[in-house]
Amino acid sequence: MSHKVVLIRGDGTGPELCEAVLKVLDASGAKIEWVEAEAGEKPLNRGEPIVPDRTIELIKQYKVALKGPMTTPIGKGSVSANVTLRKRLDLFACMRPVWTLPGVPTPFQDLNIVIFRENTEDLYAQVEYYTTPDVAVSLKIISRPGSRRILEFAFEWARANGRKKVAAVHKANIMKLSDGLFLQTAREVAQKYPEIEFSDYIVDNMCMQLVTRWRNFDVLVLPNLYGDIISDLAAGMMGGLGVAPGANFGRDCAVFEAVHGSAPKYAGLNKVNPTALLLSAVLMLRHLKETEAANRIEQALYRVLQEGKVRTYDLGGRAGTQEFAQAIVANMR
Amino acid sequence: MKLVGADVYFWSSGMPDVPKQIGPFVLQFISNRGTRVVQPIAPNAEFSDWWCCRYRADREVSHADVHALLETLSQKHVWTQVQKLFEINGANAYSEPY
Incomplete structure (x- = not known):
């Protein structure tokens, strides 16, 4: 058929x-x-x-x-x-797998990471206002259900494809409520997958770790904007x-x-x-x-x-x- | 800055059933996390419990008009946030949802 x-x-x-x-x-x-x-x-x-x-x-x-x-x-x-x-x-x-392709020049040998980017909220909600003529604001919207479904999707994919590690990426040290909610939800979801090693990284640290210790990473899951940036970084590594x-x-x-x-x-x-x-x-x-x-x-x-x-x-x-x-x-x- | 409307954000388990017109304001859309929901969308689309209703007038309104809008909406609904909508030099000083 x-x-x-x-x-x-x-x-x-x-x-x-x-x-x-x-x-x-x-x-x-x-x-x-x-x-x-x-x-x-x-x-x-x-x-x-x-x-x-x-x-x-x-x-x-x-x-x-x-x-x-x-x-x-x-x-x-x-x-x-x-x-x-x-x-x-x-x-x-959004799934963005990156791996070392034969014959494609890159210093990042043995690269094999699958990135899951939340696709519908965060700053990509694109809810913006001028609140005065000199100030524009953009709402960073992180919801519990929005976070949970991308996290569950990433963990389910990892389980179905024999992946061993999932890392959540955030900036919860600064955005304690919005990214904090994503991280808290990640920790809750991770408990349902005891066979998968869970860790979390602050996004700037992840950038540095990716280009120095890329072999340590397996599956990454990120809110929308960080996912956008990190997945292009990883594409460059590929x-x-x-x-x-x-x-x-x-x-x-x-x-x-x-x-x-x-x-x-x-x-x-x-x-x-x-x-x-x-x-x-x-x-x-x-x-x-x-x-x-x-x-x-x-x-x-x-x-x-x-x-x-x-x-x-x-x-x-x-x-x-x-x-x-x-x-x-x-x-x- | 010319005041022309308000985005009123509601805490509601489902899409709030709000009036289509209140005073000088007309309901333009309801959105959820930046996505317009009162049009065909994915059959199993999932939403948060935070909804935005945009009320827009076709003329300049007063701050008292916005307060009256909120008073009317408060009778049946729980709003959590309001953002007044302005025009600057004739252009909308706010984004549109997808």
């Missing part, structure tokens, strides 16, 4: 990245029927919402989506398509945003996406590395229990990266997006 998956090709380099990834997925034997939907600049330029209702309804209906990068317009009143999707689908758990995958989970739906932007200056140049979106698609295949196809793609990608003959510009090569995808297909066994 094939899986129906919503495909949002995105903006900038998104369409060409999706073309490359679909080529690889087709060759993998994964049984997927794509349902095309729009979000981002195209509907916005037609005067529609950045994420049209039809797109939301399709994702609700089919439960799974793969999304190319999208451009967030800058300026007054503009909203982010990514944040809109997360909010309207209540995709509260080799850059061009290779870092991501996924967003709600109770009912999941949206898989590369974490990088749409790189509009490279649009149409067949230049950008499709690895991040491809590895996001691999996460999606595992979510769909298409394990064989996921393994086949991952191994073929590793062979291409390891061999190093076909590389995109960000990894020091000259291959284009489609040539890189073709090399993966050629290495599939």
